[in-house]
Amino acid sequence: MSVAPKGEEPSSKTFAQAAPGSGTWTLVVVFLLYMLNYMDRNVMGAVAEQMKRSLSLTDAQIGLFQTVFLVCVAGFAIPAAFLVDRWSRRKGIALMACMWSVATALTGLAGGFVTLLMARALVGVGEAGYSSGGTAMLSAAFPENRRAKVLGIFNASIPVGAALGTVLAGLIVARTGSWAAPFFVFALPGLILAAATLFLRDYKTVASAGGQAFGKALGSLFRIPTLRLVYLGFAANVFVSSALLAWLPPYLARTYLIDDAAAAKKAGLVLVLALVGAPLGGFIADRWARANPRGRLLSCATTSALAALALAGALLLGKGAAGFGCLIAWGILTVAYLAPGGAITQDVVHPSLRATSWGTCVLCMYLLGGAYSPVIVGKLSDAFGNVGTALMVAPVAGLVAAVLFLLAGRTYVADRGNVAVVHLVGEDR
Numbered sequence: 353m354s355v356a357p358k359g360e361e362p363s364s365k366t367f368a369q370a371a372p373g374s375g376t377w378t379l380v381v382v383f384l385l386y387m388l389n390y391m392d393r394n395v396m397g398a399v400a401e402q403m404k405r406s407l408s409l410t411d412a413q414i415g416l417f418q419t420v421f422l423v424c425v426a427g428f429a430i431p432a433a434f435l436v437d438r439w440s441r442r443k444g445i446a447l448m449a450c451m452w453s454v455a456t457a458l459t460g461l462a463g464g465f466v467t468l469l470m471a472r473a474l475v476g477v478g479e480a481g482y483s484s485g486g487t488a489m490l491s492a493a494f495p496e497n498r499r500a501k502v503l504g505i506f507n508a509s510i511p512v513g514a515a516l517g518t519v520l521a522g523l524i525v526a527r528t529g530s531w532a533a534p535f536f537v538f539a540l541p542g543l544i545l546a547a548a549t550l551f552l553r554d555y556k557t558v559a560s561a562g563g564q565a566f567g568k569a570l571g572s573l574f575r576i577p578t579l580r581l582v583y584l585g586f587a588a589n590v591f592v593s594s595a596l597l598a599w600l601p602p603y604l605a606r607t608y609l610i611d612d613a614a615a616a617k618k619a620g621l622v623l624v625l626a627l628v629g630a631p632l633g634g635f636i637a638d639r640w641a642r643a644n645p646r647g648r649l650l651s652c653a654t655t656s657a658l659a660a661l662a663l664a665g666a667l668l669l670g671k672g673a674a675g676f677g678c679l680i681a682w683g684i685l686t687v688a689y690l691a692p693g694g695a696i697t698q699d700v701v702h703p704s705l706r707a708t709s710w711g712t713c714v715l716c717m718y719l720l721g722g723a724y725s726p727v728i729v730g731k732l733s734d735a736f737g738n739v740g741t742a743l744m745v746a747p748v749a750g751l752v753a754a755v756l757f758l759l760a761g762r763t764y765v766a767d768r769g770n771v772a773v774v775h776l777v778g779e780d781r
Contacts (some may be wrong), residue, residue, distance in 0.1 A: 375493035378552050379502065380547065382486040383509045385449055386541045387515060389479055390513030391520070392456045393421065395538060397601045398474070398521035398616045399531040406531060411739070413465060415730025417472045418598045419723050424476025430570065432481025433711020436488065437704060442554040445485045446546045449500075452478030453542030460535030488707035489554065497638070499698060500648060504634020504691030511626030511687055514597060518623060518664045522601075522616025569705055578700050578767040580739060581760035582649075583713050587721030588753035589656055592663070592746040593686060594722035595729045603739045607671050618676075622683040629655075635686030637695070645758050645768075646761040648692035648699075653757035653769035655688035660750025667740050667747070686750075689757070696760075700767040721749065 396403075400414050436444040455474035462468040486506060494502045521534035574707055600622065605615035633655055640647030662681040669675035694710065701709040725746070732742030 355423035378493050380550030381548055386509040387513035388574050390510050391517035391538050394514045394517035395521045396535050397598050398518045400468040400602055401612045402531040411733045415727035418726035421472040422718040422723035424473045425480045426715045428477050428480035429711040429714035433484035433707040436485040436707040441485045441489045442552045446549040448478050448482045449542050449546035453539045457539035460532035481650040484707040484711040489711045493708055500634040500638045500695040502693045503694045504631040507690040508627050508630035511623050513524045515620040518616050519620030522613045526613040566724050574702055576767050577763040578760050581756050582696050583716035585753045585756035586713050586717040590717040591725045591749040595725035595746045598726035599729050626683040626687045629687040630685040634691030637692030645765045649757050651692045652689040653754045655685050657754035659685035660747040664747035675770040713728050
């Protein structure tokens with residue numbers, strides 16, 4: 353490891369690749385694991401209607417499953433990410449994939465509200481640090497000027513996994529008649545990929561700036577103005593996505609008067625078309641950044657605002673081609689901020705804190721936003737008797753996110769310039 357010499361002006365322009373030639377294989381494995389991550393977490397939405405009937409649950413209880421899951425993701429995100437930064441990305445990812453896959457299988461074995469709640473909490477604990485480890489590995493395996501594009505491909509696994517999880521779970525339930533069956537089916541691939549992760553090449557752990565302990569490291573992140581606003585922007589946007597991931601299949605079933613399997617297919621179509629949005633958002637942001645140093649944040653703000661307007665249009669128009677077209681537009685736009693936003697969390701921090709920076713973002717996005725939207729929408733749906741009306745809180749949060757990203761653009765260039773160059777070398781075995 354080599355650090356910028358003493359007295360040399362800090363810069364964040366270049367970071368060397370950690371393991372030359374390993375980037376593509378790393379991207380493939382972490383992409384597939386992230387896809388399975390979202391398959392496991394989105395089973396609940398696809399089986400919600402049958403689970404509700406089978407176990408006599410309320411909408412608020414259905415929403416609480418997702419809320420508890422997200423609270424656990426948030427609560428363990430920073431400790432898991434800090435462990436990944438200080439220990440090993442490769443080993444940490446393998447351990448987490450095993451944990452959430454086993455917990456997914458346990459969800460299918462649960463027989464009531466309390467046991468379901470406990471199982472989903474364990475899935476959340478297992479998934480808490482995964483995106484942090486994956487983001488850190490990719491940020492080191494590819495050069496900085498390709499970071500948003502690569503993270504865009506990585507984040508494209510979110511809509512793919514959400515769509516596959518929703519559609520396949522609906523088909524499995526229709527074929528087996530059991531809401532529990534998809535949980536067993538989805539658990540096995542995660543264990544296989546966890547083993548594959550152990551063969552990835554990982555960079556040697558970088559000494560933290562100033563030998564920071566956990567508390568000091570966390571405090572240093574919150575002293576970066578850009579990060580504070582970006583974290584809040586993520587929280588507002590994840591409020592939206594968490595609400596829709598939990599309630600899109602029930603919304604479509606009730607609004608379009610179709611059965612659970614048909615609703616799962618429609619929801620899957622919306623989510624899989626978001627596959628376009630994640631890499632497209634990263635590509636646009638990298639191109640925009642060449643013309644304007646604040647391009648990544650401008651891209652986040654623009655796509656967040658457009659996604660909010662598309663979702664509002666879909667909910668107001670309701671059943672019909674126009675309403676569903678707006679849902680398709682929302683599905684593409686809603687993930688476009690992820691790649692540039694994720695890149696920004698890496699751009700303005702010391703390389704020893706990359707996973708911790710993303711883990712802090714995960715904590716904020718769920719604890720300050722996404723963890724509560726499923727149960728809030730569920731309670732509003734119980735109160736109004738209409739899940740579409742309840743979901744109208746989501747577009748408002750999307751507009752708030754757009755404003756926060758715009759404000760972050762005022763400090764981004766200065767914060768990025770304060771990061772010292774660190775060349776990541778060697779391999780952690």
